[in-house]
Amino acid sequence: MSETVVPGLERRLRAELTGDVMFDRFNRGRYATDASHYQIMPLGVVAPRTIEEANRAIEIAKHEGVCVTARGGGTSQCGQTINTSLVVDCSKHLNKVLELDVAGRRCVVEPGIVLDELNRALKAHGLWFPVDISTASRATIGGMTANNSCGARSLRYGNTRENVLSVDALLADGSMGHFGPIASDLSDIPETSALKALARDLLALGAREADTVKARFPKVQRRVGGYNLDAFAPGRNDFNLAHILVGSEGTLAFSNRIELKLSPVLGRRAVGAVHFGSFHAAMDAAQHIVKLGPIAVELIDRTMLGLARDIAMFQPTIAAVVRGDPEAILFVEFGENDPENARRLKQLVELIGDLGISWDKSGAHQGGVVEVLDPALQGAITEVRTAGLNIMMSMKDQGKPVSFVEDCAVPLEHLAEYTAKLTEVFERNGTRGTWYAHASVGCLHVRPVLNLRLEKDVKAMRAIAEEAFTLVRHYKGSHSGEHGDGIVRSEFHEFMFGPQLARAFEEVKDRFDPKGLFNPGKIVRAPKFDDRKLLRYGPNYKPEEITTQLDWSAYPGAGQGFQGAIEMCNNNGACRALGSGVMCPSYRATREEKDVTRGRANTLRLALTGQLGADALTSDAMEESLKLCVSCKACRRECPTGVDMARMKIEVQAARAAKFGLSLHDWLVGYLPRYAPVASSLRYFVNLRNSWGWLARLLEKHAGFSARRPLPAWRRPFKAPAVTLGPSDGREVVLFADTFNRYFEPENLEAAVAVFLAAGCRVHLPQQGLRPLCCGRTFLTAGKIDEARHEAQRCVDALAPFAMRGIPIVGLEPSCLLTFRDEIPALLRTDEARRIAGRALMFEEFVTRELAAGALALGPVAKRALLHGHCHQKSFDVMGAVADALKLVPDLAVETVETSCCGMAGAFGYGANTVDVSLRMGELSLLPAVRKAPADTLVVADGTSCRHQIRDGAGREALHVARILAMSVAAARQQPYI
Numbered sequence: 001m002s003e004t005v006v007p008g009l010e011r012r013l014r015a016e017l018t019g020d021v022m023f024d025r026f027n028r029g030r031y032a033t034d035a036s037h038y039q040i041m042p043l044g045v046v047a048p049r050t051i052e053e054a055n056r057a058i059e060i061a062k063h064e065g066v067c068v069t070a071r072g073g074g075t076s077q078c079g080q081t082i083n084t085s086l087v088v089d090c091s092k093h094l095n096k097v098l099e100l101d102v103a104g105r106r107c108v109v110e111p112g113i114v115l116d117e118l119n120r121a122l123k124a125h126g127l128w129f130p131v132d133i134s135t136a137s138r139a140t141i142g143g144m145t146a147n148n149s150c151g152a153r154s155l156r157y158g159n160t161r162e163n164v165l166s167v168d169a170l171l172a173d174g175s176m177g178h179f180g181p182i183a184s185d186l187s188d189i190p191e192t193s194a195l196k197a198l199a200r201d202l203l204a205l206g207a208r209e210a211d212t213v214k215a216r217f218p219k220v221q222r223r224v225g226g227y228n229l230d231a232f233a234p235g236r237n238d239f240n241l242a243h244i245l246v247g248s249e250g251t252l253a254f255s256n257r258i259e260l261k262l263s264p265v266l267g268r269r270a271v272g273a274v275h276f277g278s279f280h281a282a283m284d285a286a287q288h289i290v291k292l293g294p295i296a297v298e299l300i301d302r303t304m305l306g307l308a309r310d311i312a313m314f315q316p317t318i319a320a321v322v323r324g325d326p327e328a329i330l331f332v333e334f335g336e337n338d339p340e341n342a343r344r345l346k347q348l349v350e351l352i353g354d355l356g357i358s359w360d361k362s363g364a365h366q367g368g369v370v371e372v373l374d375p376a377l378q379g380a381i382t383e384v385r386t387a388g389l390n391i392m393m394s395m396k397d398q399g400k401p402v403s404f405v406e407d408c409a410v411p412l413e414h415l416a417e418y419t420a421k422l423t424e425v426f427e428r429n430g431t432r433g434t435w436y437a438h439a440s441v442g443c444l445h446v447r448p449v450l451n452l453r454l455e456k457d458v459k460a461m462r463a464i465a466e467e468a469f470t471l472v473r474h475y476k477g478s479h480s481g482e483h484g485d486g487i488v489r490s491e492f493h494e495f496m497f498g499p500q501l502a503r504a505f506e507e508v509k510d511r512f513d514p515k516g517l518f519n520p521g522k523i524v525r526a527p528k529f530d531d532r533k534l535l536r537y538g539p540n541y542k543p544e545e546i547t548t549q550l551d552w553s554a555y556p557g558a559g560q561g562f563q564g565a566i567e568m569c570n571n572n573g574a575c576r577a578l579g580s581g582v583m584c585p586s587y588r589a590t591r592e593e594k595d596v597t598r599g600r601a602n603t604l605r606l607a608l609t610g611q612l613g614a615d616a617l618t619s620d621a622m623e624e625s626l627k628l629c630v631s632c633k634a635c636r637r638e639c640p641t642g643v644d645m646a647r648m649k650i651e652v653q654a655a656r657a658a659k660f661g662l663s664l665h666d667w668l669v670g671y672l673p674r675y676a677p678v679a680s681s682l683r684y685f686v687n688l689r690n691s692w693g694w695l696a697r698l699l700e701k702h703a704g705f706s707a708r709r710p711l712p713a714w715r716r717p718f719k720a721p722a723v724t725l726g727p728s729d730g731r732e733v734v735l736f737a738d739t740f741n742r743y744f745e746p747e748n749l750e751a752a753v754a755v756f757l758a759a760g761c762r763v764h765l766p767q768q769g770l771r772p773l774c775c776g777r778t779f780l781t782a783g784k785i786d787e788a789r790h791e792a793q794r795c796v797d798a799l800a801p802f803a804m805r806g807i808p809i810v811g812l813e814p815s816c817l818l819t820f821r822d823e824i825p826a827l828l829r830t831d832e833a834r835r836i837a838g839r840a841l842m843f844e845e846f847v848t849r850e851l852a853a854g855a856l857a858l859g860p861v862a863k864r865a866l867l868h869g870h871c872h873q874k875s876f877d878v879m880g881a882v883a884d885a886l887k888l889v890p891d892l893a894v895e896t897v898e899t900s901c902c903g904m905a906g907a908f909g910y911g912a913n914t915v916d917v918s919l920r921m922g923e924l925s926l927l928p929a930v931r932k933a934p935a936d937t938l939v940v941a942d943g944t945s946c947r948h949q950i951r952d953g954a955g956r957e958a959l960h961v962a963r964i965l966a967m968s969v970a971a972a973r974q975q976p977y978i
Helices: 007-016 025-030 051-063 115-123 141-147 194-208 210-216 279-292 302-309 312-321 338-354 375-386 388-392 412-428 455-474 486-490 493-497 499-512 559-566 585-590 597-608 620-626 634-638 645-660 664-670 672-681 683-690 693-703 739-743 746-758 777-782 785-804 823-828 831-839 843-850 871-875 879-887 915-924 926-932 944-954 961-972
Strands: 020-022 044-047 068-071 086-089 097-101 106-109 164-170 176-179 254-261 270-276 296-301 328-334 367-372 433-438 443-450 731-736 761-764 809-811 840-842 864-868 893-896 938-941
Touching: 007 020, 007 044, 007 051, 025 044, 025 597, 025 620, 051 068, 051 086, 051 254, 068 141, 068 254, 097 115, 106 115, 115 141, 141 254, 176 194, 194 210, 194 499, 210 499, 270 279, 270 338, 270 375, 279 296, 279 328, 279 338, 279 412, 296 302, 296 375, 302 312, 302 388, 302 433, 312 375, 312 634, 328 338, 328 375, 338 367, 367 375, 375 388, 388 433, 412 433, 412 443, 412 455, 443 455, 455 493, 493 499, 559 597, 559 645, 585 915, 597 620, 597 645, 620 645, 634 645, 634 871, 645 777, 645 823, 664 672, 664 693, 664 777, 672 683, 672 739, 683 693, 731 746, 731 785, 731 843, 739 746, 746 761, 746 961, 777 785, 785 809, 785 823, 785 831, 809 843, 823 831, 831 840, 840 843, 843 879, 843 961, 864 879, 864 926, 871 879, 879 893, 879 961, 915 926, 915 944, 926 944, 938 944, 938 961
Parallel strands: 044 086, 068 086, 731 761, 731 809, 809 840, 864 893, 864 938
Antiparallel strands: 020 044, 097 106, 106 254, 164 176, 164 254, 270 328, 270 367, 296 328, 296 433, 433 443
C-alpha cells in the first residue's frame, strides 16, 4: 500500500541507498508516534546501512525541500522524534562501537547503539557508560545525547552532557564538524575551519547573555530545557562545542560519531527501602537523606506499589521488600565498599528514627528501613523502579496518566511543599497524580490522569501545565528536568526563561540551521502543546465497531474492548530490549519496527481507527505486519502494560479467515488434530516427504512448507492400556494427552505415566467420543475460532467432572496445556472453563507442588543438564517449577540457558517464508549454547517445537522433563530405561 507523498524523494532514496526506504502508509504509521501522547505522520522513513548513507539521505532530503528527524529507540516522552519529515532510523544498522580506549576510559560509538548493548560490551573491561536511564534496554546513545538524558545515579555521575567528550556531526550546510573541547581564545581551531566562526559566535552569544543566563537558568542539576548557553559563559575553562549539541533534540545537526567518557562499573551496593506513612514526610526527608552521600534516592508511591502488585513479574519483588501498606518508599542506594555501605545504612536507620519515624508508631509516623543487601533483589528493585512509567500506564481505563508536567525539578528544600501544592492543582482540576522517580535531585515524575479524547480534559491539561510551571518558576526550579522539551515543553520556554533567552535560543537554531532542515518545531518556534490535531487521540479519532471472537471485556472501547486492549501500548518500547527476557524474538532477529510488539500495536490501532485505509485490519499489509509474530506470549508477561499480541493476532487471523478462507498451508496446520489419526495410520507413506527431495519441494510450492528442513515424523500414536491406571487409593491426576506428543513423540506421554505410577498416583486419561481430545491451539493459529471453540468445549465436557472434584489436570506440551489457562476461558467464558483453568498444571508443577516429598524414588542419570524454557512456560512463570523438578534428580547440575524464543514456534519454523527468521532466532543464543554443551550433557526442552529446532539446528536430541524423571525412576530401581 504505497503512498508516495514526495515521489522525487522516494525515487532518489531508493536509487542511492542500500538500506530500507519506507514510504507506505503502514510503515509511516509505525513511526508517527513515540512514547508521548502525540502523533504526526512522517513523509517517509529510511534505515540507512552506514553513516555515509545516512548523511546522503539527509542531503537528498535537503535537495527535495524536506526536513529530517533523526530517531533512535523512539522512546521520547515529549514528541521529540516525530515530525512531518523524513525520519532517519539509526537503531537498525548504525549501532557500532568504533573505538575503545580502556586505559583512557573512553569510547566512540555510532548514534544508534543501545545503552544496554554498549554496557554489555564494556562490562568485560570493567567499564560502563553510567547515565543509567530507565529505558536503557532500548534507548540509543544518539537519542540520549540529543535529549541530555539523566540517570537514577546522576548524584554521582551527572547527566549525559557531563559524560560526552565530543561529537562528529553533519551540519545543515553539508559540512562535517568535530564538536569537542576548545580553548577560550579558539587558538586550537584552524582559521580555515568553518567551526571557527561558529564557535566565535557561540562564545559571543554566551558572553552577551551571561547575566540573563545566570539569573534565569535554574540552579538545579536536572535542567535540560532550551540550548545549553551556560556552556559558553565567560570565565569557564572547559569550553566544549559538543555541549551545544547535547540536549539539542536533533535540531542543530546529525551526530555521526559520539565520544563518551566511561566509568568503572559499580561494585557491591547496599539499599535501604525507607517506608513512610506519609507522602509529605518522604518528600521532606529527601533533603536530609542526600547528606549521607547516597548514589541514588528513588521514590515509589502507594499507587504505584499497588499497580506493581497486580503485575505478575513484579509481585515477588514487592512481596520481598514492601512491609505493610506504606504511603511511599524511598529506595536509598549506597555504592561504596562493604564496611562503608554498612556504616551509611546504619546512619540512614538512625536518621529515619531522628525524624520521628518507626515501625511501632501508627499513621504518618509509621515506617522504617528494610535493608536490601542481596544483589539479585537489588536488581529486581531496579526493574520495578525503571518500569515506573509502564506500571503507571497499566491502568485499563481510557483515562491514562499523561506526560506533560512529569519532568519538573525543584530544589530539595522545597520538594515537600511543591508536591503538596501540585497535588492541590490536580484536585482543583478534577484529577489525581501518581509519583515516582528521582527524589535525590528533586525531579519527581508525576502524571495526572486524563482522557485526551475529551475536550474538557485537554483544557484541564493546559490549566494544570500553566499552574504547575508557575509553581516551578516560583521555587526557581526547572520545568524540563530530564525528558526534554519536544512538543510538550518548548512552548513554555519564554514563560520560564524570559523573552530574551527565548530569542537567544532562536539565534542558536538559525545560526546552525537557517532553513529548518533538522527537526523543526522543537525547542524554538514550537506549536501549542495542546493542539488537538497533534494528539494521538485527536478530534477525528474514531474506531470502527467490529465483532471480536475473544473476551476483551476487561478493557473499554470498540470491538467489545479490543480497542482498549490495543491502546494499552504506550509506545515506551520495552519490547525493543535485546538482551534480557523473551520479548520480542522477531524484533531481535530483524531489528525492524514492524516486527516489535509496539509496532504491531500501533498498526492495529491505526487500522482499527481507519487511518490506514479501508479494510486495513484484514489487508495483506496487516498480514505482513503480523507474519513474524510467533505468538510467544512474552508480551503478555513482560510488557508492563500487558499488551497481549498473541491474542490480538488471533483476532486478525480470524477476521482474515472469515473473509478469505484458509490457504492450504493454514488448513494443514489448523486441521492437523482432525486428520492426525489418518496421517498416523499412513505414516510410512506420509513420512516419505522427508526422504524424497522432490516431494518436499512440491509441498513447499503448493503448501508453503520449507523444503530445507524435515517435518516432524508421524509415529504410532500413544495409547494407554486403560482410561484409568494405578491404585484406587492413589493421588488422583488427569493426564491430558496433547496431539503433538500423542502422534509425534508418544514416549513422552509414556514417561509421564511411568512417573505418575511410580509416585503411586491414580492416572486418568479422559476421552470424549471416538476422537482424542485437542485443546484447539492449531485452530486458533489458523484463525478458525469456531473450530477452536468446538474443541475447547469437548475438552471442558471431558475434564469438568475432574475439575469439580479438585483433581489436577496435567499436560506435557506448554502451548497446549497453558491454553486451558489463557485462551479457553476467553473463548468459552464459562464457569467450567475457568474452573479447569484453575486446576491446569504443567507436568513439573504437579511433580514439585502436588506430590509429597519423597513420593518418587530417583536415581542419578547424568552430571549436567542444559535447560531451555518454552516461551509459554516463561510467560506463565513455570520455569521455576521446571528447574526444581530437574533438581530432584540426584547429582544433576542444571543450567538454564538465557534465551528468547527458540525460533520454531509451532509451524512458524517450517514456513517457506519464515524459515530464515526462525533459524536467525535460534542462532541468537539457544543453538550456540547447545553446540557448546559437552556431549554427556542432557539437553532438556519441554516444547515439541523447541526440541525439533534443537535437533535441526544443533544436531542434538533434547528430552522432555518427563523422560528425565522416568530415566531417574528406572535408575533408582536399577532397571534399564526403555
